[in-house]
Amino acid sequence: MICSVFKKAVATRPVRALTLRSLSSVVVPDINDMEQEQIKQANEAYDGIVEIAVSGDRGWGVFASRDLVEGERLIKITPFSFTDTPNQHSIQIDWKKHMNVDIPARFVNHCCNEANVGIKIRDEAADFYALRDIDAGDELLWDYETTEYCVSENFPCNCGSSRCRGTIRGYYAHGNQVMEAYGPDFIAPYLLK
Numbered sequence: 001m002i003c004s005v006f007k008k009a010v011a012t013r014p015v016r017a018l019t020l021r022s023l024s025s026v027v028v029p030d031i032n033d034m035e036q037e038q039i040k041q042a043n044e045a046y047d048g049i050v051e052i053a054v055s056g057d058r059g060w061g062v063f064a065s066r067d068l069v070e071g072e073r074l075i076k077i078t079p080f081s082f083t084d085t086p087n088q089h090s091i092q093i094d095w096k097k098h099m100n101v102d103i104p105a106r107f108v109n110h111c112c113n114e115a116n117v118g119i120k121i122r123d124e125a126a127d128f129y130a131l132r133d134i135d136a137g138d139e140l141l142w143d144y145e146t147t148e149y150c151v152s153e154n155f156p157c158n159c160g161s162s163r164c165r166g167t168i169r170g171y172y173a174h175g176n177q178v179m180e181a182y183g184p185d186f187i188a189p190y191l192l193k
């Protein structure tokens with residue numbers, strides 16, 4: 001298997017059921033009622049394409065609801081605001097410009113070198129595309145170091161890729177690997193200037 005693309009932990013449970021602490025095998029992120037409602041709305045908007053569910057110890061994740069085809073545009077990334085400093089859920093589009101993005105984009109987890117989805121930035125928005133065929137139930141994983149020059153906080157990666165970089169820092173640290181893995185089409189244009 002390429003990378004540790006997780007199968008959906010609790011594929012068909014409604015969001016409220018995911019918050020039950022009795023699910024011992026997964027770490028269920030704390031969310032408030034508003035976030036719960038936003039997840040429900042995103043799941044309805046992307047019904048039949050992707051679904052938000054719990055991704056083991058990585059918190060929330062986004063999963064394929066059906067078989068997805070290489071090259072398919074999957075998720076529209078809509079910024080609700082911009083900031084000049086990164087945060088855990090922002091996406092960098094220029095040296096001092098980060099998009100605060102909506103759900104489901106903000107819940108896509110990271111994979112090193114073998115990500116199955118990539119981002120194409122257009123003006124002040126972006127989209128996720130399938131980088132290869134993806135089976136229903138597989139987790140969508142994007143390589144954060146294709147857009148983030150320096151992540152807001154380094155984190156130890158548990159993507160399970162045979163080429164896992166260990167600690168995720170940003171393009172400044174692993175740019176050569178990122179370029180080799182994806183080529184320029186799926187690297188943020190500002191990083192290539």
Ligand SMILES: C[S@@+](CC[C@H](N)C(=O)[O-])C[C@H]1O[C@@H](n2cnc3c(N)ncnc32)[C@H](O)[C@@H]1O
Pocket residue numbers: 029058059060061088089090106107108109110111155156157158159
């Ligand atoms: C954009 S959020 C992704 C959604 C997140 N799982 C959540 O529940 O909010 C980014 C954060 O998710 C976690 N994460 C994503 N991919 C990961 C990975 N491969 N290994 C460990 N943690 C990861 C890290 O804490 C990271 O800062």
